[in-house]
Amino acid sequence: MITHLPILQVVIPLMAAPICLILKRPQLAWIFALAVSGLAFAISLVLLQQVMVSGVISYELGGWQAPWGIEYRIDQLNALMLLIISTISTIVLFAAPESLDKEISKDKHTYFYVLYLLSLTGMLGIVATGDAFNVFVFLEITSLSAYALIAMGKKKQAVWASFQYLVMGTIGATFILIGIGLMYQMTGTLNMQDLAQRLPEVSQTRTVFTAFAFVIVGVCLKLAMFPLHLWLPNAYAYAPSIVTAFFSATSTKVAIYLLIRFTFSVFGLSFSFTTVPLQTLFMTLGVLGIFVASISAIYQHNIKHLFAYSSIAQIGYMIVGFSISSVSGLTATLLHLFNHALMKSAIFLALAAVAYRVGNVQLDNLKGLGREMPWTMAAIVIGGLSLIGVPLTVGFVSKWYLLTALIEQGWWPIAVLILLGSMLAVIYVWKVVEIAYFKESSGAPVKEAPLSFLIPIWTLVIANVYFGIDTRFSVEIAQAAAQSLFGGGL
Amino acid sequence: MINIVLLSLLVVIAIAIIRMKDLFAVVMLTGIYGLLSASFFVAMDAVDVAFTEAAVGAGISTLLMLVAITMTGRKEKVTRHKPFAALFIVLITGGLLIYGTLDMPLFGSADAPIHSHVAPRYLNDSMQEIGIPNVVTSVLASYRAFDTFGEVVVIFTAGIGVLALLFVPRRKEEDEKIASINDSMHEHHLVIRIITKMLIPFILLFALYVQFHGDYGPGGGFQAGVIFSSAIVLYTMLFGLSTARKVINQGFIQLMAAFGVLFYGCVGIASLMNGGNFFDYNVLSDDPVAGQHLGILLIEWGVGVTVAAIMIIIFFSFAGRRELQQHSENNKNRESL
Numbered sequence: 076m077i078t079h080l081p082i083l084q085v086v087i088p089l090m091a092a093p094i095c096l097i098l099k100r101p102q103l104a105w106i107f108a109l110a111v112s113g114l115a116f117a118i119s120l121v122l123l124q125q126v127m128v129s130g131v132i133s134y135e136l137g138g139w140q141a142p143w144g145i146e147y148r149i150d151q152l153n154a155l156m157l158l159i160i161s162t163i164s165t166i167v168l169f170a171a172p173e174s175l176d177k178e179i180s181k182d183k184h185t186y187f188y189v190l191y192l193l194s195l196t197g198m199l200g201i202v203a204t205g206d207a208f209n210v211f212v213f214l215e216i217t218s219l220s221a222y223a224l225i226a227m228g229k230k231k232q233a234v235w236a237s238f239q240y241l242v243m244g245t246i247g248a249t250f251i252l253i254g255i256g257l258m259y260q261m262t263g264t265l266n267m268q269d270l271a272q273r274l275p276e277v278s279q280t281r282t283v284f285t286a287f288a289f290v291i292v293g294v295c296l297k298l299a300m301f302p303l304h305l306w307l308p309n310a311y312a313y314a315p316s317i318v319t320a321f322f323s324a325t326s327t328k329v330a331i332y333l334l335i336r337f338t339f340s341v342f343g344l345s346f347s348f349t350t351v352p353l354q355t356l357f358m359t360l361g362v363l364g365i366f367v368a369s370i371s372a373i374y375q376h377n378i379k380h381l382f383a384y385s386s387i388a389q390i391g392y393m394i395v396g397f398s399i400s401s402v403s404g405l406t407a408t409l410l411h412l413f414n415h416a417l418m419k420s421a422i423f424l425a426l427a428a429v430a431y432r433v434g435n436v437q438l439d440n441l442k443g444l445g446r447e448m449p450w451t452m453a454a455i456v457i458g459g460l461s462l463i464g465v466p467l468t469v470g471f472v473s474k475w476y477l478l479t480a481l482i483e484q485g486w487w488p489i490a491v492l493i494l495l496g497s498m499l500a501v502i503y504v505w506k507v508v509e510i511a512y513f514k515e516s517s518g519a520p521v522k523e524a525p526l527s528f529l530i531p532i533w534t535l536v537i538a539n540v541y542f543g544i545d546t547r548f549s550v551e552i553a554q555a556a557a558q559s560l561f562g563g564g565l
Numbered sequence: 566m567i568n569i570v571l572l573s574l575l576v577v578i579a580i581a582i583i584r585m586k587d588l589f590a591v592v593m594l595t596g597i598y599g600l601l602s603a604s605f606f607v608a609m610d611a612v613d614v615a616f617t618e619a620a621v622g623a624g625i626s627t628l629l630m631l632v633a634i635t636m637t638g639r640k641e642k643v644t645r646h647k648p649f650a651a652l653f654i655v656l657i658t659g660g661l662l663i664y665g666t667l668d669m670p671l672f673g674s675a676d677a678p679i680h681s682h683v684a685p686r687y688l689n690d691s692m693q694e695i696g697i698p699n700v701v702t703s704v705l706a707s708y709r710a711f712d713t714f715g716e717v718v719v720i721f722t723a724g725i726g727v728l729a730l731l732f733v734p735r736r737k738e739e740d741e742k743i744a745s746i747n748d749s750m751h752e753h754h755l756v757i758r759i760i761t762k763m764l765i766p767f768i769l770l771f772a773l774y775v776q777f778h779g780d781y782g783p784g785g786g787f788q789a790g791v792i793f794s795s796a797i798v799l800y801t802m803l804f805g806l807s808t809a810r811k812v813i814n815q816g817f818i819q820l821m822a823a824f825g826v827l828f829y830g831c832v833g834i835a836s837l838m839n840g841g842n843f844f845d846y847n848v849l850s851d852d853p854v855a856g857q858h859l860g861i862l863l864i865e866w867g868v869g870v871t872v873a874a875i876m877i878i879i880f881f882s883f884a885g886r887r888e889l890q891q892h893s894e895n896n897k898n899r900e901s902l
Contacts, residue, residue, distance in 0.1 A: 079837055079842070079843065081835075082842075082843040086830060086833065086843065089718060089826075089830065090827060090834075091825070092826075092832045093721065093822070093823030093824070093827050094717075094827065096725065096819060096822070097820060097823050118647070134842065135842055136710070136711045136843055136844055137705075137707060137708065137709075137710050137711065137842060137843070137844040137845050137846070138842045138844075138845035138847060138848075139708050142682075142683050143683060143686055143708055144708050144709065145709055145711045145712060153845045168622065182732070182734050183729055183732065184731070186725055186728055186729035187729065189725050190722070190725055190726065190729060193718065193721075193722045193725070196718070200715065204867045206711075206712075208712060209711065209712055209715065212712050212715035212719065213713075213715055213718060215719045215722075216715065216719055216722055217720060218727075219722040219723055219726055222726065223722075223725070223726030223727075223729050223730060224729075226729075226730055227730070229728055234730075253662070257665055259679065260669060260670070260678070260679060261669075261670075261678060262678050262682065263677075263678035263679045263680070263681060263683055263684065264678075266685050267681075273678075273682070277678075280668035281664055281665060281667045281668040282665045282666070282667070282668045284665070285661055285662065285664060286665070287664025288661060289661075348892050355579070395712050446801055499733050509880070512710075524606075
């Protein structure tokens with residue numbers, strides 16, 4: 076069975092979704108979904124361990140040799156992504172029943188779990204596959220389930236936010252499909268490794284340039300890179316709290332994975348960064364994104380909006396690291412990808428707890444919450460410190476690596492801008508702290524969140540601190556992944 | 566020549582769709598657009614795709630949009646807003662697409678990469694390896710079976726998404742009240758009702774034919790599923806949702822949707838159990854080619870069942886919403902009187 080782990084990683088949550096629908100009773104569906112997600116987590120751990128020991132794993136679906144059949148291909152990068160997705164999914168799911176009780180009517184809980192599993196399947200599928208068209212198929216599963224999950228939000232605006240996301244997301248997916256189609260036309264293959272071998276031959280053609288442009292713009296829409304980020308704040312703010320916690324840590328990360336995969340592995344470093352001026356473009360947009368999004372975050376009144384803008388700013392950091400196009404730059408991006416997943420899921424899960432007790436997450440209703448919900452608010456504070464990049468948190472580690480990578484290239488001005496961007500994070504995090512701890516509470520006092528929230532929240536918070544101190548695990552994998560990408564390996 | 570005519574018709578219709586304000590006409594035009602695309606695909610020798618497009622693009626999606634505009638109103642809202650920036654971006658995108666065509670291999674050229682790299686094996690060896698004459702089916706159901714599995718899950722996801730947003734549980738007495746109002750409404754269409762009743766068995770039979778004939782000619786689970794569901798939709802339109810629900814209730818149809826996906830997946834699991842890779846049909850039987858036949862037959866069933874079930878679910882959800890809306894409007898009217 077161990078040789079089949081790559082496919083089981085995706086197929087188990089996939090088959091679990093229809094089973095969930097048959098189970099019908101929400102409680103049962105939840106336990107089942109949680110068990111399946113846990114199993115996916117276990118599989119991803121084993122896969123990661125296998126990849127680190129014995130290198131790339133390839134799995135031929137249907138027994139058909141690639142490029143005729145579809146190939147699953149797990150290298151360090153894929154394994155890291157699989158681990159991030161399945162871990163966050165499992166931890167977040169733990170708090171789901173309580174949170175859903177307050178936000179979604181009871182008769183729709185089962186559908187929620189079905190869609191949640193489908194969304195998990197989609198993301199795992201995008202990451203695990205080594206076939207460009209297969210990416211698109213699983214992208215569709217992820218997107219459709221995401222639209223539905225976001226639209227299930229309590230407020231009316233959720234449907235509108237979801238619709239905006241649907242329009243932007245569909246354009247993004249279509250662009251990616253057009254790009255894949257053009258690549259297929261010029262090479263006759265859909266397998267990523269095969270594409271990587273056959274694209275250089277035709278890399279000077281206008282068709283391949285067009286394909287590249289479409290894939291990149293499509294992926295950037297999906298990852299909410301400035302200035303294509305407009306769908307994200309509302310989608311995150313109005314989605315059910317659990318969905319926000321899950322997506323903030325995973326969905327844009329999957330898009331960043333695709334960006335890295337397509338530029339480094341499929342089109343190749345020399346095409347992406349020499350033929351096309353991607354470096355200047357992405358560096359500029361990354362830095363602009365950090366500033367515009369951080370400043371927008373400062374002016375928000377809804378905390379979910381605030382942290383959604385902060386997410387766009389954090390994506391900016393990842394894009395800057397990516398655009399350095401050096402091993403250390405890419406390491407910084409991958410580290411930040413891992414670390415940001417930990418911070419944002421902790422913060423949004425804590426906000427889910429706030430929403431559970433207070434009913435909404437308006438900044439004004441946070442008054443005095445530092446005393447009434449000490450554990451929840453402490454989690455938000457630690458997550459916030461991590462966002463700023465204070466030492467002993469994960470945020471510090473990734474910022475440190477990013478700065479070193481920039482200085483290595485002698486890009487001092489950018490490094491200074493990155494530090495200034497972190498100052499902006501201090502302002503928006505302080506806004507939350509000030510209201511929660513230094514304002515008198517106005518309404519009726521609320522109780523601390525139940526343990527079903529606190530356990531997953533604090534698991535993530537402890538991970539935030541642990542990986543901020545003991546960086547061996549995360550840095551080793553990120554470095555190995557970055558090196559293999561630069562080695563031209565796939 | 567015929568390609569040029571069809572393509573220019575497509576352009577004309579696309580522009581008409583953008584310009585029109587009457588949503589009813591727009592929906593009708595999208596139906597025609599689907600049918601024209603289908604004809605275009607036939608001219609390009611992509612008969613299987615044409616079949617799907619005709620069934621989905623021209624058939625069921627037009628119908629769903631019609632149900633939607635009965636709820637939202639027929640006229641588009643007039644906006645003074647002139648989105649020039651958007652037009653600019655669209656023009657750039659279009660320009661880039663045309664720019665991309667400049668270096669493409671000529672249409673139909675025999676030495677184009679798509680004809681010389683992966684495809685030759687499909688064309689030359691699939692008869693020995695899989696043993697069915699329709700190469701399209703060989704590719705989608707065996708060589709790339711996992712993509713097709715993914716597509717079925719996409720459809721499943723869409724159906725569950727619609728349920729998650731539109732499903733309203735109803736109490737029984739309420740349901741009966743709505744049913745009685747609707748039944749009286751449907752009785753006017755006597756001629757259509759009788760003709761429909763005569764047609765439905767043939768539509769169902771045709772769906773089954775398409776389902777099983779996929780190995781030899783154009784067709785397969787996707788098309789069959791849509792055709793099957795169109796028979797149910799036709800019945801529902803003329804005999805009312807409540808009557809149709811008596812035949813196919815919500816729980817049963819959801820079970821079917823889930824069952825199709827599971828069935829497809831279980832073929833893969835069976836391959837694993839027999840020592841092959843996921844979806845390796847060779848191991849399903851002693852003779853590899855027989856195994857391929859069996860595998861394709863089974864997964865096509867899974868596709869057909871899920872597609873039919875999901876189409877029915879989506880239609881029922883839309884129609885159910887509409888009934889509720891009418892019901893509440895009736896109540897309001899009565900109160901105001």
